[in-house]
Amino acid sequence: MASAVLPEAASKVLTPETLRSAAKQSEGIHLVPLSLRRAVKKFLRERQEAHMNRKVLLLSESFSRIKDANLQLMASSSRDLVDDPHRPVDHRSARWKIQSAYGDIGLKYREDETVAYVASRMPAVYSACHRVLREVRRRLPEFSPARVLDFGAGPGSVLWAMREVWPRSLERVNLVEPSKSMQRACQSLLQDLKNLPLIHSYDSIQALNRNLDKRDREHDLVISSYALGEIPSLSDRITVVRQLWDLTRDVLVLLEPGTPHGSKIITQMRSYILWMEKRKCRKSNDSSREVSSDVKSIAVERASLKSGAFVVAPCPHDGRCPLENTGKYCHFVQRLERTSSQRAYKRSKGEPLRGFEDEKFCFVALRRGKRPREAWPLDSMEFETLKERLAKRNPEDLIVDFEDQFETEADEESTFEDALVPYASDIAETSMFHQDDDDEEEQVRADLGGGWGRIIYTPLRRGRQVQMDVCRSTKRDGSEGAFERVVVTQTKNPTLHLQARRSLWGDLWPF
Secondary structure (H helix, E strand, O other), X not given: OHHHHHHHHHHHHOOHHHHHHHXXXXXXXXXXXXXXXXXXXXXXXXXXXXXXXXXXXXXXXXXXHHHHHHHHHHHHHHHHHHHOOOXXXXXXXXXXXXXXXXXXXXXXXXXXXXXXXHHHOHHHHHHHHHHHHHHHHHHOOOOOOOEEEEEOOOOOHHHHHHXXXXXXXXXXXXXXXXXXXXXXXXXXXXXXXXXXXXXXXXXXHHHHHHHOOHHHOOEEEEEEEOOHHHOOOHHHXXXXXXXXXXXXXXXXXXXXXXXXXXXXXXXXXXXXXHHHHXXXXXXXXXXXXXXXXXXXXXXXXXXXXXXXXXXXXXXXXXXXXXXXXXXXXXXXXXXXXXXXXXHHXXXXXXXOOXXXXXXXXXXXXXXXXXXXXXXXXXXXXXXXXXXXXXXXXXXXXXXXXXXXXXXOHHHXXXXXXXXXXXXXXXXXXXXXXXXXXXXXXXXXXXXXXXXXXXXXXXXXXXXXXXXXXXXXXXXXXXXXXXXXXXXXXOOOOHHHHHHHHHOOOOOEEEO
């Protein structure tokens, strides 16, 4: 009876006109807020660091060395396992001293490296974090985090993004950052802001647990941005993620650079958390069977309510990633307008520096509990073919207004004014992204059921058909997924074809 009601509810909520607004998840060119740009300018002006261009270049080379070290360590570990599968592999060395903590890993971020990071990397990291948190808010409109944990906080990029996404709900923010120079930079950037939540900084997760009571350790939102990639050992990475998940009351967000290595980290951590929660559910079910129904304890009931996990975004399912062992990797892109500090200190390879840059990133947002069972958006919805639509046209719709075929003087003036952009090379690039984005919340949202797929790469528009690579759920409960190519033609379905032509990389697609 319930299954028969669900499609009717979907038809009442979603219409062909509202599908587009519900599916749009990507964001156009992001503008860094004026308050952050002013804070960065003031921070750099007070330091007055010399040779900033060279320091930014050295910081970029340091990131490359960390990536190479991670790849070499993974390769050497694989060779050791092939040579002697029964010999334990020691991942730790003098540089990597990780003992279940976010501590002596990666860059130590001295003062000059911190200043270079704020000048060159902070706006891009902020834009990626804002895009991810904004999508979490759209998928979970009732979610308003009060207590937040930011792991690998750096200069506070996530905190700036959270203030834009949830400006009124934040009450307490705990920052975990081992670098003292990064902590000072975060404090300096925030000193002129008002109505800030209660902020505390800790050097490690252990320090946070020592200073907080057990009842205060759970956070509504836990986020790790651009930090797990600095941990080369898979076992240490799993240990850190397990600790972060234990500190999570509701939502956990993991964010890494949009590289094959970053995507592999996100895929591994996603699989581990889902596997761990499935195992807990099996154990709790076994223990509940052993206890009779008359004497069932309250503890078992509470454990069953909190057990389980599902993916909020970007995956539409909780099964195995369909891109594993395919040579492709799941990542997204956020375009941002470069700030004055980025334009001043970043270098390009012999070409004029563009006014924008594309920040590629990988992420996963997981929530405790069971995935809700929702009707799929296209259930009980009927679409006309192009032939049927043309047959219903009225004769007056065929009348052509010849005045609209010629440009007026007002049109010419507006066209000339629109052409006055500061970067001529940006015109063709920016036309690929949404230009009509606004900050208003849409009335219709995409539910968390399995009926919304994710467009992984840029759709291919060829004549009257659009081809899209979509990661989708193959089961109604969202337990399994697949990577498919969807072809939408104007002849068979002009409504979905119009939506497909407007869809971009990162948007949702209804099924």
